[in-house]
Amino acid sequence: MDTDLRDLYQEIILDHNKNPKNFHKLDPASHSAEGYNPLCGDKINVYLQVEDGKIVDIGFEGSGCAISKASASVMTTIVKNKTVEEVKALFEKFKGLVTGKVEPDMLELGKLAVFAGVRDYPSRAKCATLSWHTVMAALNSKEEQAIVSTE
Amino acid sequence: MAETIEMDDRTIAIGKNHKLFDVERIRADFPILHQRIHGKPLAYLDNAATSQKPKVVIDAISHYYQAQNANIHRGVYYLSEVATQAYEQARECVRSFLNAASTEEIIFTRGATEGINLVAHSYGRRFIQQGDEVIITTMDHHSNIVPWQILCEEKGAQLRVVPIDDHGELMMDEYASLLSAKTKLVAFGHISNSLGTINPIEKIIQMAHQVGAVVVVDGAQAAPHTPIDVQALDVDFYAFSGHKVFGPTGIGALYGKEKWLDAMPPYQGGGDMIKSVTLEKTIYNDLPYKFEAGTPHISGGIAMAKALDYVGQIGYPQIEAYENDLLNCATEALQKVDGLRIVGTAQHKASVVSFVLESVHPHDVGTILDREGIAIRTGHHCTQPVMDRFHIPATSRASFAFYNTKEEIDRLVEALHKVVRMFQ
Structure with missing residues (x-):
């Protein structure tokens, strides 16, 4: 495969796409939201259990491209046991990484750094951030179920 | 008489009047087709979204x-x-x-x-x-x-x-x-x-x-x-x-x-x-x-x-015959790709082939094909009720015009084999 394509579809991304982590519904969940990307029809449901300002459990369901599914999978492994504030700060850094707007601190981003290749594919940035937007919508929602779109 | 003319596979005799359809001559009328995308010759297969323009x-x-x-x-x-x-x-x-x-x-x-x-x-x-x-x-x-x-x-x-x-x-x-x-x-x-x-x-x-x-x-x-x-x-x-x-x-x-x-x-x-x-x-x-x-x-x-x-000036009988040939060629070749299913198999079809690949999302297909210089459309094509009818979120779609060639179909199929290998 071409090296630039390999930068986007890294082995770890293909693995997470095939065998996503935390790929299930949480019941009960303290927060949940549905995310939708009208451009490609990606749909995702995110479920969170938040206790004392900390995400103690997370799960997701849905269908989407390899980038969106792998990003959701990696995201769930990273936000578990982090505080809501930590997750929000991390999302800002991740957005900067995939849109190429800021030069990210790779050490701080940890496993998320594998998505750096997305910055060369502007139309795919929304795929990478869909699950994160959905988590933010869930955390910010007062109602039981929130719906967020990338548009 | 077309039978007496020496032909290669790019020049085919079509229709009852055997008017020659010279795709290379037609392609010469479309300046945009003669460029490289990511280092590869452009294969523009998104004609159902918009067509390219001749110099006139x-x-x-x-x-x-x-x-x-x-x-x-x-x-x-x-x-x-x-x-x-x-x-x-x-x-x-x-x-x-x-x-x-x-x-x-x-x-x-x-x-x-x-x-x-x-x-x-x-x-x-x-x-x-x-x-x-x-x-x-x-x-x-x-x-x-x-x-x-x-x-x-x-x-x-x-x-x-x-x-x-x-x-x-x-x-x-x-x-x-x-x-x-x-x-x-x-x-x-x-x-x-x-x-x-x-x-x-x-x-x-x-x-x-x-x-x-x-x-x-x-x-x-x-x-x-x-x-x-x-x-x-x-x-x-x-x-x-x-x-x-x-x-x-x-x-x-x-x-x-x-x-x-x-x-x-x-x-x-x-x-x-x-x-x-x-x-x-x-x-x-x-x-x-x-x-x-x-x-x-x-x-x-x-x-x-x-x-x-x-x-x-090209003539609809010539266009229909040539595009039908492209459609049959693409349909046959695409069906041989592992896990590929064509969506839309009506008896009477225009030169549009929508398909889904088992376990590869159309968006990933589109990105990988783009790096091969091949432009296809991926998504719901502004027909979400069709996607719902077939219980799929999206398809990949190759749509052909009279300036497309069988070589471009070969490249499309080859690139799809690559996609399948990558996601195995």
Whole structure:
């Protein structure tokens, strides 16, 4: 495969796409939201259990491209046991990484750094951030179920 | 005689008259095709979204602004008369393209979407009443669904939908059972943009007319592939877009029967659509100008006419035969790709192939193909009800024009094998 394509579809991304982590519904969940990307029809449901300002459990369901599914999978492994504030700060850094707007601190981003290749594919940035937007919508929602779109 | 001419696989004899179809000569007319994308030759296979433009069309736009530009229907000076004449000649060209009875029945629009909206807004608001029924189909483009939803909601009318079968063909028995005295309007696409299905247009129109309904046809996908004769079809309204038939974006035309256009109120108010204006009362202009408020896309109309001429010179029998050959070749080759399923297997199809790959999302397919220089469309193609019908979120779609080649199909198939290997 071409090296630039390999930068986007890294082995770890293909693995997470095939065998996503935390790929299930949480019941009960303290927060949940549905995310939708009208451009490609990606749909995702995110479920969170938040206790004392900390995400103690997370799960997701849905269908989407390899980038969106792998990003959701990696995201769930990273936000578990982090505080809501930590997750929000991390999302800002991740957005900067995939849109190429800021030069990210790779050490701080940890496993998320594998998505750096997305910055060369502007139309795919929304795929990478869909699950994160959905988590933010869930955390910010007062109602039981929130719906967020990338548009 | 074609049999006596030495041919390679790019030059094939087509049709009863054995007219030669020389794809290399046609490709030479399209400057954009001769470039490299990510280091690979461009294979443009997204013609159902928009087509590329031959040099005569590009030159017509440039020539208009370099030598003819003035506002039309107003000036008494030379340039204005030249521009007016060129624009009205373009209207005559569209009339001839559709075989309409008169240029009064040809309204320039921004495209098929505006044509359909014009009918929904102007005819629909005047003639559709509470309790009436409007029929559309599952396979219609959003642009032929949403205007009717808006109209029905506003009027308290009912929207009825003709379903499609597993091949992507309209279920004509269901259509027959939906028709009744309540049916006032039937709207459908001549050819489906996401499935490629060529609908039985004559039959659909006849059946609608038997219950007294008017028929609106979205011809956006048909214009580049098949000849259109609005008088033979006896269709009430027919809309198409210039950019899908090798003309510029932002221009199209709507055909409407004169008796309906006469009875309809204007679409938009403004200059050019009036005979006289006082602050108390306005007298509307004659057809077709009653429906053309404001300064139009003059260069677009002129260049679209050049595109229609260009297509006419190649000839629809030649185009249909060549594209059908591409369709058969692509269908056969794609079916050999592991885990590939074609969505839309109607008996009569235009050169559009939608497909899904087992366990690879269309968006990933699109990105990987792009790096091979191959442009295809991935997504729902503005036909979400079709995606719902087949229980899929999206498809990948390769759509061919007469400038595409079998070599490009080979490259498409090779790239798809690569995608499959990558996601194994």
